[in-house]
Amino acid sequence: MVDVVAEAAGSREGFEHPIFRLAPKEDDGSRTSGLYRYQAEVAARFCLAMLTQESVDYIVCEWHEDFVIAFCDGAVELVSVKHRQHDQGPWTLSQLFQDGGLAHLFDRWVGCDRASNVRLRLFTNAALKPARDNARGLARMCGPQPELTEGRDAMVKNVARQLLKVRWKQPYDNIPDTPQVNVADIVFPEGFLDQVGGFLAVLAIDHDQSANHSITDTNIQQFLLPAIASLELVDVDAESTYRDLVNRIEKANRDESDRGQLASYIVDPARVLNNRQMSARIARRRLRRVTVLDGFAYLRTAVPTYVRGQVPIKAPGGTRLGRKLAHGQVPSDEAAHAERLRSAWYVTWSQQRSGLVGDAADLENLSLEVTDAAFECRGRAEQETAPGSAYGRRMNQLLIQYLTPETVAATPPFKVNKQHLRGLAYQLADECHFYFSEPFDASAEGAP
Structure with missing residues (x-):
């Protein structure tokens, strides 16, 4: 017993x-x-x-x-x-x-x-x-x-x-x-x-x-x-x-x-x-x-980026994301906001996931859809930008516009808002799943 x-x-x-x-x-x-x-x-x-x-x-x-x-x-x-x-x-x-x-x-x-x-x-x-x-x-x-x-x-x-x-x-x-x-x-x-x-x-x-x-x-x-x-x-x-x-x-x-x-x-x-x-x-x-x-239902549905009681902290990493945003000529204030959202996703995922084996599959499914959305936004940004010009800022704007909970089919183990999804997108960029420009070695010292 x-x-x-x-x-x-x-x-x-x-x-x-x-x-x-x-x-x-x-x-x-x-x-x-x-x-x-x-x-x-x-x-x-x-x-x-x-x-x-x-x-x-x-x-x-x-x-x-x-x-x-x-x-x-x-x-x-x-x-x-x-x-x-x-x-x-x-x-x-x-x-x-x-x-x-x-x-x-x-x-x-x-x-x-x-x-x-x-x-x-x-x-x-x-x-x-x-x-x-x-x-x-x-x-x-x-x-x-x-x-x-x-x-x-x-x-x-x-x-x-x-x-x-x-x-x-x-x-x-x-x-x-x-x-x-x-x-x-x-x-x-x-x-x-x-x-x-x-x-x-x-x-x-x-x-x-x-x-x-x-x-x-x-x-x-x-x-x-x-x-x-x-x-x-x-x-x-x-x-x-x-x-x-x-x-x-x-x-x-x-x-x-x-x-x-x-x-x-x-x-x-x-x-x-x-x-x-x-x-x-x-x-x-x-x-x-x-x-x-x-599980609370609201008359005006809004999911907070940070749940009450969560402490905002800086996520580990971020160097490669910063270099990619800079290489795509994303303005510094937008880049700083991207880093805050990446940290918000890091805190939310760490504290809200169930801790069971299904978490890995949930995250992978959501990551695949977010990466697909990023590629689609990059393709549109390239079409809307003059040949040879940086398109990172336009790509980032399209992510803000199109990457929302309504546009993804995967169901995460907790409710998310568009800031969470963009935070995951920036995390995936930091892990080199996609770029805001033509690919380059973002890990190299002295990379732009």
């Missing part, structure tokens, strides 16, 4: 919590489209909260539970979402374990070796039976600092009985299989009550009845709009932004036609560390703060 506590410290760059190396078990529960939508909207609430809460690192959809929240301090929270129809009434204690997901959460937690940095949460739209010894009483006794402590020992025993009863009819690897007897005669396996007590200490139960019919409005009003105001964003289409986020989460939830195959990876955790296919599956399901922000 992977040590879930290990590797919680260290650089956040490239950090992957060990829990994501455990392949999820198959869960064949009922999955109607309405329940999928509700689950996605609950996940969207936590994604939107991530925009204003720096403690959350990222969220992974449909992994072990309905989604997992990974915190910057190395902790994770497994979240189970349970939707309940009005005519079913409030949850009773026994129903929370039979149908409400608590037995499933307990099994997953034990499967993670009851690690100290793994927390659990049940989110439901239904009310809880109010009696102290029933579902509402359980919720008040959960967490490291429970609201209610009186009667907790009796509740631990009651929860233990519920778990063992569920195990009689449903297979769970980490719940003991005991003889079927009268409830009062159940004999607790050695150490089981301590496990159950630890389970309650890491469990939270959210019962948000307002989310029953109005979760969309609640999420937009209480989470999305405050985030927009806090980030000082303008012209955001809130409804489209929210709809696109929920659709993306739904896609991540369903983007696995062969989930059962993942179980083989739990046998050899080292195999997961070196498996690119597994990493790609996790990446498809992972939502970071920047991922959510990049």
Whole structure:
């Protein structure tokens, strides 16, 4: 079993919590489209909260539970979402374990070796039976600092009985299989009550009845709009932004036609560390703060050259680009601007790419189209310039005019604007993929 506590410290760059190396078990529960939508909207609430809460690192959809929240301090929270129809009434204690997901959460937690940095949460739209010894009483006794402590020992025993009863009819690897007897005669396996007590200490139960019919409005009003105001964003289409986020989460939830195959990876955790296919599956399901922000819809669509929080820096190289622009008689101020755009592309690509093997193909496809556009602009510039005259400035003007996101068919792994594309063009020129004049040795000392 992977040590879930290990590797919680260290650089956040490239950090992957060990829990994501455990392949999820198959869960064949009922999955109607309405329940999928509700689950996605609950996940969207936590994604939107991530925009204003720096403690959350990222969220992974449909992994072990309905989604997992990974915190910057190395902790994770497994979240189970349970939707309940009005005519079913409030949850009773026994129903929370039979149908409400608590037995499933307990099994997953034990499967993670009851690690100290793994927390659990049940989110439901239904009310809880109010009696102290029933579902509402359980919720008040959960967490490291429970609201209610009186009667907790009796509740631990009651929860233990519920778990063992569920195990009689449903297979769970980490719940003991005991003889079927009268409830009062159940004999607790050695150490089981301590496990159950630890389970309650890491469990939270959210019962948000307002989310029953109005979760969309609640999420937009209480989470999305405050985030927009806090980030000082303008012209955001809130409804489209929210709809696109929920659709993306739904896609991540369903983007696995062969989930059962993942179980083989739990046998050899080292195999997961070196498996690119597994990493790609996790990446498809992972939502970071920047991922959510990049999905915002605007009334006036504009992609910033630098994303908020990015620091402009000078890209390495640039000498050959400067010589090529000078040889083509591009004015010095335009050449300086070209260098700034090249650096902007360098920063954007470094920080926005996914880090997966597909990046190389995405960049190559985009580079081919940008180089084709540069050759076309050069051909037009030559035709429009007197024979023997420098055409570099006219070529640069045509790049500004024609090299736009609308003119390229390749799809980069993030949104780009025309400044990004010209920055890539100048980078390709610096790498000697094309010139702003007749070719010459731009690497030679003393080259013009």
